[in-house]
Each structure stands twice: as structure tokens, then as C-alpha cells.
Amino acid sequence: MSKRRGIRFIAFLMAFTMVSLAALTGCGGTGKTSEPEKTDKDNPDNAIVLKVSEYGAVGDGVTDDGPAIDSVLDMAKLKGQNDTPVVIEFEKDKSYYFKELYGDTAIFELSRYKNLTLRGDNTTIMMDKSGKLRRYLNADFAENIAVEGFNFKFSQPWYTLSDVDAFHPGTPDSGSADQPYIDITTEKTLGITETYTPDNRTAFGLPYTEGVNRSHMYIDRIEVLDAGTQKYRVYFQDWDDLRTKMTFLEEYKLQFMLGIPYWDRGESSDGSGSIVVTNTTNFDMKDVNVWASTSFVFHMRNNYGDFNMKNCNVTTEPGTDGAWAAQVDIFHLKENRCKFVIEDCLLEKANDDVFNLSTTYLYVDKIMSETEFNMYCKEFDGNYYMPLEAGDTITLINEASGAFVGRTKIKQVVEQNGATNHVIVEDPLELNGYGTAVYVDSLGQPGSVIRNCTISGTYRFRTPVTIENCTLNTVYAWIDNIPGVEGPLPRDITFKNCVFKSLKAQDPKVSYMSPDYMMQLGTTCNIGSGVQPHYYAENILFEDCDIDPKLIDFMGNTAYVSFVKDGKEYYSVKPEE
Numbered sequence: 001m002s003k004r005r006g007i008r009f010i011a012f013l014m015a016f017t018m019v020s021l022a023a024l025t026g027c028g029g030t031g032k033t034s035e036p037e038k039t040d041k042d043n044p045d046n047a048i049v050l051k052v053s054e055y056g057a058v059g060d061g062v063t064d065d066g067p068a069i070d071s072v073l074d075m076a077k078l079k080g081q082n083d084t085p086v087v088i089e090f091e092k093d094k095s096y097y098f099k100e101l102y103g104d105t106a107i108f109e110l111s112r113y114k115n116l117t118l119r120g121d122n123t124t125i126m127m128d129k130s131g132k133l134r135r136y137l138n139a140d141f142a143e144n145i146a147v148e149g150f151n152f153k154f155s156q157p158w159y160t161l162s163d164v165d166a167f168h169p170g171t172p173d174s175g176s177a178d179q180p181y182i183d184i185t186t187e188k189t190l191g192i193t194e195t196y197t198p199d200n201r202t203a204f205g206l207p208y209t210e211g212v213n214r215s216h217m218y219i220d221r222i223e224v225l226d227a228g229t230q231k232y233r234v235y236f237q238d239w240d241d242l243r244t245k246m247t248f249l250e251e252y253k254l255q256f257m258l259g260i261p262y263w264d265r266g267e268s269s270d271g272s273g274s275i276v277v278t279n280t281t282n283f284d285m286k287d288v289n290v291w292a293s294t295s296f297v298f299h300m301r302n303n304y305g306d307f308n309m310k311n312c313n314v315t316t317e318p319g320t321d322g323a324w325a326a327q328v329d330i331f332h333l334k335e336n337r338c339k340f341v342i343e344d345c346l347l348e349k350a351n352d353d354v355f356n357l358s359t360t361y362l363y364v365d366k367i368m369s370e371t372e373f374n375m376y377c378k379e380f381d382g383n384y385y386m387p388l389e390a391g392d393t394i395t396l397i398n399e400a401s402g403a404f405v406g407r408t409k410i411k412q413v414v415e416q417n418g419a420t421n422h423v424i425v426e427d428p429l430e431l432n433g434y435g436t437a438v439y440v441d442s443l444g445q446p447g448s449v450i451r452n453c454t455i456s457g458t459y460r461f462r463t464p465v466t467i468e469n470c471t472l473n474t475v476y477a478w479i480d481n482i483p484g485v486e487g488p489l490p491r492d493i494t495f496k497n498c499v500f501k502s503l504k505a506q507d508p509k510v511s512y513m514s515p516d517y518m519m520q521l522g523t524t525c526n527i528g529s530g531v532q533p534h535y536y537a538e539n540i541l542f543e544d545c546d547i548d549p550k551l552i553d554f555m556g557n558t559a560y561v562s563f564v565k566d567g568k569e570y571y572s573v574k575p576e577e
Contacts, residue, residue, distance in 0.1 A: 043117070047085040050076055052096075059094030061126060066101040073109070076116055085115040090149075092121035097155060099128040106138035106276075113142045120149035128155045129263045129294075136290075139277045146284040152274065153291040153317060158263050159324045160188035161208055161255045165231070169243050179220065180242055181235045182249070182256065189230050190222065190261055197221040198266030205234065205258030206351060207249045208323060212503045214351065214458055214475055215245040222261065234258070257323060257351075264294045265327050273299030273332070277307075281338075286310040291317040291325060296332040297350075302386045303338040313346040328352035333445050334359055334486075335386040340448040348456035348473075355455070357445060358462040358486040360384070362421065362438040364396070370428035371411070375421040375438050378484070382419025386443055389413065393441040396429060397535045399483045402525045404535040405431045407441075439481075439488030456503070464492035471499045477519040479540060480555065483526050490521075490537040490559070500547040514553060522555030533558055536575045 043049060053059070055075070056068035072088055080086040090096065098107045107127060108118060127133050136152045139145050162184035170180035190196070197220070204216040218237040225231040234256070236242055249256065259266060273296040277283055282305035290297050290313070297314050300307065314330045316322030330350050333340065334357075347354045362375040362384060377384040390412055396405035408427040415422045444463025451466075456473040462481060481487045502518040514520075521540060525531040537559035544565055554561065554573050563571040 043085070043087050045085075047087050047117075048079045049087045049089055050079070051089050053091060057090075057096060059091050059096050059123075061095035061097050061124070063097060064099045065096045066098045066107075069096070069098070069107070070101050070104075077113060080113065080115055083115055085117070085144075087117040087119055090118075090120040090123040092123065095124040095126055097126045097128065098133060099131045101133065105132055106135040107133060108137040108139075108147075110137065110139040110142050110145060113139070113145065115144045116142075117146040117148070118150070119146075122151065123149055124151040124153060126153055126155045129158070130156065134267075134295075135274055135276055137275045137277075139280050139283065142277075142280040142283075144282045145277075145280065147288065148284075148286045149288070151289045151291060151317075152293075154263070156263070157188050157260060158292055158294055159257060159259050159327075160186045160190070161257050161323065162186040162232075164249060164254075164256050167246060167250045169246055170238065172238065172243070174238075179235050180238055180246065181233050182246070183225065183231065183233050184256055186230045186232065188260070189227070190232060192222065192224060192232075192261050193227050195221055195223050196261045196266075198261075200266050201237070203259070203264065203266035204351075205256055207245065207252070207254040208257040209254060210323070211349065211456060212475060213248075215248065216240065216351075217242060217245050217249075219258070219266065259294060259327060272296060275299070278302050281305040282307070283338075284308045285312050288312045290314045291322070293326045296328055297326045297330045299329075299332045300336065300340075301332075301334050303336045305338050307336075307338045307340045309340065309342045309345065311344045312342070314350065315346055315348050322349070324349060324351060326350035326352070329354070329356045331355045331357070333357050333448075335440075335443045336445040337386075337443060338445060340445050341451075342449070342453065343451045345453045347453060350457050353459050354457045355450070355459040355461065356486075357448070357465055358460060359439055359441075359444050359488050361484060361487060362440070364432060364434060364436040364438060367432060367434070370430060370432065371426070372414075372424045373422075373429075373432060375423070376419050377421070384416070384421050386440075387413075388416055388421065388423065388440065392443070394425070395439045395441055395488055395535075396432060397437050397439075397489070397533075398431065398433070398435075399437050399526045400435070400529070400531070402531045402533040402535075403431055405429055405436055437483070437487075441488050441491070444488060460486070461493050462487060462490050466494045466496060467498055468494075468496040469498070470495075471501065473501045473503055474518045475503045476513045476517075479519065479521040479537065479559075481523055483524065489523055489535055490540060492539045494541045494543060495545050495547075496541075496543045498542075498545045498547070500545065500551075502551055516551075517553040518551045520553040520555055521561060522553075522558035524555065524558075532556065536560060 050072050055072040057065040076086045164182050166183040168181050171178035204218045220235040220237045223233040274293040275298050277300045279302050314325050316325050329352050330347050364373050365376045366374040376382040392410045395407045406429045408425045410423045411426045412424040448465045451468045453470045458475045460478040479490050523533045525533050540561045542563045549571050557576040561573040
């Protein structure tokens with residue numbers, strides 16, 4: 001047993017012993033000497049309520065409450081045996097500060113917990129990222145988890161705006177010989193005294209345009225010019241149309257926004273999310289505000305049952321002039337069998353997508369017959385972590401030729417282990433071949449609903465979903481597939497009674513993506529190949545929406561799209577063969 005785990009076990013044993021003695025003697029007192037159990041009308045029947053104050057949590061925003069919360073979580077697991085519901089109760093309006101939790105990277109580590117509710121009431125959770133903490137919550141292989149009444153924030157700055165002092169566009173394709181860079185003076189110190197190279201090669205900064213642009217400039221390294229006066233040189237990776245973005249930054253005299261090193265997405269230790277839920281059945285979250293996130297806010301994958309997210313807002317803290325609440329996606333949802341209901345949310349100030357509802361690619365790498373083959377997942381070195389099942393619907397396409405190979409169901413999963421994803425399907429696939437792309441349609445969070453939300457920024461909807469009674473302040477939107485990255489082919493996507501407002505500026509240098517459109521809709525083959533796809537997006541409906549079809553790029557008419565008002569179709573698009 002490691003020293004840290006040994007200390008944790010001793011603390012837990014002492015807490016359990018004290019609670020047990022109190023129960024036997026019937027005595028009261030302070031600390032953990034009384035049995036903190038009760039039931040009331042707001043809790044599940046026969047729920048055990050554990051008050052964090054009775055486990056030593058102070059909630060003054062200064063004292064590290066990590067050890068106390070670690071103890072109460074241990075007690076919750078003990079008390080929750082035999083499916084007994086447990087509620088962990090935090091005090092109203094208090095702020096709980098966290099820096100260390102015995103080496104854990106999440107404040108609430110809920111792996112394999114069942115029937116647990118974390119309950120606050122305008123309760124603030126403050127994460128100090130100078131230690132090992134990187135996530136507010138992690139639930140894996142859990143069941144029936146509820147979280148309510150919290151504000152999540154960091155205890156230190158996680159980004160800074162900066163003035164640009166010098167531009168050096170460098171020489172294209174010159175590698176390190178003449179690399180592009182800018183010199184900056186930051187409003188907040190980066191806290192570095194020597195060259196910083198991000199672990200995560202997709203770490204970026206961007207021109208600050210108050211939410212009307214999303215021009216990622218991918219950082220290679222940051223050199224210190226003068227730490228005392230907060231002057232630095234930022235070198236960029238020479239790709240993704242970097243020089244156009246540098247010209248835009250210079251011409252409009254914009255500030256450059258970037259994350260604080262070691263506390264932003266530049267570090268792979270961020271764990272791909274602030275609130276991560278995987279392999280879990282049933283999850284509820286309500287009355288939650290996330291004021292700071294340097295990775296995906298809600299990264300939820302490989303889940304089952306029902307996921308309900310009500311009044312879960314991602315924006316900056318009230319009373320601040322914050323520019324950045326989420327560095328990357330707010331809702332990053334892939335490979336889920338669960339249904340999401342997301343309602344009454346304010347979602348804004350993200351430097352990437354507000355929604356990314358999609359699935360991951362598989363590719364055929366071995367064919368046994370017209371109904372039997374193996375697939376590998378390029379994103380995860382062959383592994384496809386969501387268990388496939390008989391009855392799953394899959395779509396196969398040839399991205400090189402544009403051919404539709406077929407849509408069928410899995411009849412049998414012969415083996416799924418590592419890079420082996422061996423299946424037998426119901427229908428013969430004559431056009432199947434090595435490198436054929438495969439989408440598992442039934443793993444796209446089927447039947448999900450987004451309602452009564454205000455959404456500002458960019459978003460991607462690629463799996464079946466209904467978006468209703470929402471305001472979508474749109475920088476750009478994708479209802480399409482991206483070869484080699486994300487799918488599936490969009491189907492059964494309905495916008496109902498929604499208002500679309502384009503945030504695109506008139507000047508094309510300011511616009512993100514196309515200066516003429518706010519949305520692209522349809523399908524594509526290998527990007528840049530010019531091949532016409534013969535697989536299409538299907539059943540895309542705009543019903544009683546305030547939207548101008550002229551602001552949509554229909555991508556060569558590769559989708560079946562209908563616009564309906566008061567029950568009558570007034571505009572439609574169909575594929576062109």
C-alpha cells in the first residue's frame with residue numbers, strides 16, 4: 001500500500017470508528033462523533049444523508065476541504081452498500097476550496113458509486129490547479145448519480161489577454177528554420193521563467209473578438225523575453241491557415257488570448273474534461289453553473305439509461321468581465337446509448353463548440369465474407385471502447401469513391417477485444433472493402449432533446465436530436481460528417497420553434513469559416529478530393545423556426561432538408577445525383 005493510500009485508509013477507519021461509537025453510545029458532540037443520518041421529503045425513500053460539515057469540511061473558501069470530502073465519499077460508499085441511497089449535503093452559499101485529495105485528479109471521484117446524490121444550494125466548489133487536481137467530477141462505471149446546486153470555478157486565473165507587440169509570419173513550409181511567431185505583453189503573468197512546450201499539441205490561443213470568431217492558432221512553444229514585464233514570444237505550428245489568422249490579428253489590432261501554462265488544455269493531464277461521465281447508467285444534474293473549464297466541460301461517453309441536465313449553465317462568473325468559460329467543447333457527447341435531455345441552459349463563452357453530438361469512425365481492415373468483417377478505430381489505436389451489440393445499426397461508406405456501401409444491423413459480435421471488432425451483419429455488403437468507413441448509428445445518444453436553451457458560438461449536430469424552443473446565436477454550425485474524424489451521416493435532426501441569429505461579421509476577414517454562411521449541411525467525401533458523395537443526410541427538419549435558408553451552405557445538395565411553417569413546407573432541398 002502506498003503512503004498516500006495508507007494515510008487515506010487510516011483517516012477513513014478513524015472516521016468510521018468514531019461514527020460507530022457515537023451510534024452505540026448515543027452521545028452528541030462536534031466533528032464526526034454523531035451519526036449524520038436523516039431522511040426528508042426531498043430525498044429518496046430511506047436515504048442516508050451525510051453532512052459534510054460533520055466530517056470536518058469548513059467551506060470558508062480558504063481551508064483545503066479535500067481530506068474531509070475524501071472521508072465523506074468513503075463513508076458514502078460504505079453506507080451505500082446493498083443499493084441504499086446516499087445524499088452528501090453541502091451547506092448553502094458556502095465556498096469549498098480543494099487542492100489535494102490523496103493524489104486523485106478529480107474533486108468528486110465517483111467511479112463505481114451507486115445511488116449517490118451530491119447536493120449543494122448555491123454552493124461553490126473551488127479547484128486549485130497548482131496541485132494534481134484537474135477535474136471537478138469523474139464518474140466511471142457508476143449508476144444513478146445526481147448532482148445539484150453547485151457553482152464550479154478555479155481558484156486562480158486560467159487565461160490571460162495580451163497585447164501583440166510584434167508579428168513575424170515566417171516562411172511557409174520552412175519548418176523550424178523560419179517559424180511564425182508573435183511577441184506579446186500579457187495582462188497576467190504566465191508564471192514561467194523558461195521555454196514552455198505544451199504536452200497537448202492541439203493547445204491554442206486565438207484573437208479575442210468577444211465571441212464572434214473562433215480562429216484557433218495552435219501553439220508550438222512559448223519563450224520568455226522578460227518575465228518581470230510579462231513579455232513572451234509565442235511560436236505557432238504552421239498549419240490551419242495560420243497566416244490568414246495572423247493577418248486578421250494584426251490588421252484589426254486585436255488582443256491575443258491564451259491559457260496559463262500548466263493550467264490550461266496545453267497539459268494532457270487535464271483528463272479530457274472538467275465533468276467526465278463514462279460507462280455510467282443514469283445521471284442527473286440540475287442547478288449547476290460552470291464558470292471555468294480548460295478542457296471539455298461535459299465529456300460524456302459510453303453511457304446508458306437517461307441523462308437529464310437541467311439549468312446547467314456554462315458562462316463566466318457573475319460580477320466579472322470574464323471572456324472565457326470553456327476553452328473547448330461544452331457538451332462533448334459520443335458513443336452513448338443513453339438519451340440526453342438538456343434544458344433551460346445558458347451556454348456561452350466557449351472557445352470551441354457548444355455542442356459536439358457525434359460518433360467516432362471505424363474502418364474495415366479485414367473481410368471474411370460479404371457479411372463478416374473486422375473493424376478498427378483509428379482514433380484510439382484500433383480500440384473501440386463502447387461494447388457493440390447484436391441489433392446495432394451501422395452505416396458503411398467509401399470515402400474515396402463516394403459510394404454508399406450499405407446500412408445494416410449487426411447480427412453477431414464474434415469478438416471485441418483491443419483492435420479486434422469482429423462482427424457478422426444481417427445483409428451482404430458487396431461493395432465492402434479494405435478502408436471502408438463505418439459508423440455505428442445506434443450509439444449516437446438516440447432520442448436526445450435540447451430545449452429552452454440559449455446557445456452562443458459554434459455547434460455540431462451529427463446524431464439524431466430534437467432542438468426545440470432554443471435561441472441559437474451562431475458563429476458557425478456543422479450538420480455533416482468529417483471523413484476520418486467524426487460521423488455519422490446526419491439523420492433525424494429536428495429544429496423546432498428555434499430562433500437563429502448569425503454572429504458572423506460582414507468583413508470576411510473577421511468571419512469564422514465562410515463569410516456568406518452560418519451553417520453547412522450535407523455530406524462529404526475525403527476532404528479536398530472533390531468527389532461527389534452518394535450517401536446523404538436524411539430527414540433534416542426546420543419546423544416553425546426563424547431562419548434564413550440563404551445562410552446555409554447545402555454542400556452540393558447532399559441532404560434531404562425541409563423547412564416548414566404552420567404545417568406547410570415552404571422550402572426544401574434534395575440530393576442531386
